[in-house]
Amino acid sequence: ETGVTQSPTHLIKTRGQQVTLRCSSQSGHNTVSWYQQALGQGPQFIFQYYREEENGRGNFPPRFSGLQFPNYSSELNVNALELDDSALYLCASSFGTNPSTDTQYFGPGTRLTVL
Amino acid sequence: TQLLEQSPQFLSIQEGENLTVYCNSSSVFSSLQWYRQEPGEGPVLLVTVVTGGEVKKLKRLTFQFGDARKDSSLHITAAQPGDTGLYLCAGAPQGGSEKLVFGKGTKLTVNP
Numbered sequence: 390e391t392g393v394t395q396s397p398t399h400l401i402k403t404r405g406q407q408v409t410l411r412c413s414s415q416s417g418h419n420t421v422s423w424y425q426q427a428l429g430q431g432p433q434f435i436f437q438y439y440r441e442e443e444n445g446r447g448n449f450p451p452r453f454s455g456l457q458f459p460n461y462s463s464e465l466n467v468n469a470l471e472l473d474d475s476a477l478y479l480c481a482s483s484f485g486t487n488p489s490t491d492t493q494y495f496g497p498g499t500r501l502t503v504l
Numbered sequence: 505t506q507l508l509e510q511s512p513q514f515l516s517i518q519e520g521e522n523l524t525v526y527c528n529s530s531s532v533f534s535s536l537q538w539y540r541q542e543p544g545e546g547p548v549l550l551v552t553v554v555t556g557g558e559v560k561k562l563k564r565l566t567f568q569f570g571d572a573r574k575d576s577s578l579h580i581t582a583a584q585p586g587d588t589g590l591y592l593c594a595g596a597p598q599g600g601s602e603k604l605v606f607g608k609g610t611k612l613t614v615n616p
Contacts, residue, residue, distance in 0.1 A: 391546070422603075431508075431592050431606030432547065445603055477544050488596040488604045489535035489554055495546025 391415070393482050393496035401502045407468045410499045414461040414482030420444070421463045422493060426477040438463060438484060439486050467501075475503045507531070508595055510607035518615050520582050525610045527593035528575045534596045536569055536576040537604070541590040574600075583614045 392415040402408050414421050420439045424432035435446035438457035452468040461482070467474055477500050481493035511526045515522065535554040548576050551560050553565035553569035553576060560567045564587075568580040576593055594604040 391548070393546070424606075429608070431510075431608045432604075433606070434603040437603065447603060481546070488537075488594075489552065491551055492552075493604070495548070497545050499554075 391494040391496065393480065393494050395478075395480055395496040395499050397499060398497070399500045399502075401504060402470050403504050404470055404472060404501075406470050407466065408470060408501065409466045410467075410478050410480075410501070412463045412465070412480035412482075412496055414463065414480070415460055415494055418461060418482035418484055418494075419485045420486050420491065421457055422481045422483070423463075423465050424479040424481065425449075425474075426479060426498070430478070432479055435465070437486065444486055450491075470503045472503050475501060477501075508593055508605055508607035510593055510610050512593050512610060513608065514613075516615065517583055518612040519584055521614075523580050523583055523612070525578045525580075525591055525612070527577070527607055529595065530574065531595075532573050532598045534573075534606075536573075537594045537596075538567055538576070538578055539592040539594060540601070541592060541609070542588075547592055568607075575586050580612075583612075585616050587616045588612060588614050 395446045422437040423435040427430040436446040457463040477498040479498045481495045483491040484492045485491040538550045541547040556571045556573045558569045564581045590609045592609045594606045
């Protein structure tokens with residue numbers, strides 16, 4: 390039990406649609422990072438938010454966007470869904486932004502299927 | 505692009521056996537982390553190693569960071585069915601990047 394929750398657990402969408410995934414971080418954690426984990430792969434970094442500002446982005450197109458709110462919740466939005474967007478989406482919360490010293494606590498993920 | 509390669513990709517062993525999982529890169533990392541992920545759950549941090557040559561022990565698990573900080577290994581002694589899961593290594597790239605780079609993972613099955 391990491392104290393990080395994600396909703397929904399599972400989601401099915403069709404190509405071209407838009408989706409919003411939600412994450413609730415541990416209280417007091419200023420940082421949230423989002424990852425995409427395709428089947429049989431390790432998680433890939435999408436972006437990180439620190440105190441409601443984007444603080445780094447991986448190799449994902451602009452149709453992946455996010456928001457972080459003052460109440461320790463955050464969102465991942467994906468527009469114009471493609472079949473390859475089917476994956477487990479993980480959020481991880483941490484106190485700070487240094488991955489070497491600030492433990493990231495992962496939520497259970499949202500399984501997105503794009504048909 | 506920093507890549508972390510894990511081997512083996514799959515490992516199926518009997519209870520009581522020992523095993524080693526490897527995580528290799530051509531890049532230098534500030535630190536390396538090992539996670540375990542079970543089906544339907546997110547990864548859970550097992551250990552962080554930050555100093556080249558560092559060895560950390562966690563009960564039956566031994567983690568080592570290479571001298572050059574480019575590789576790491578996880579050794580499990582007397583594996584138990586409860587050790588079954590996906591083991592992921594993740595590195596923090598040198599230079600203070602905020603992102604973690606993950607390997608593809610080693611799927612371990614320990615049969616009773």
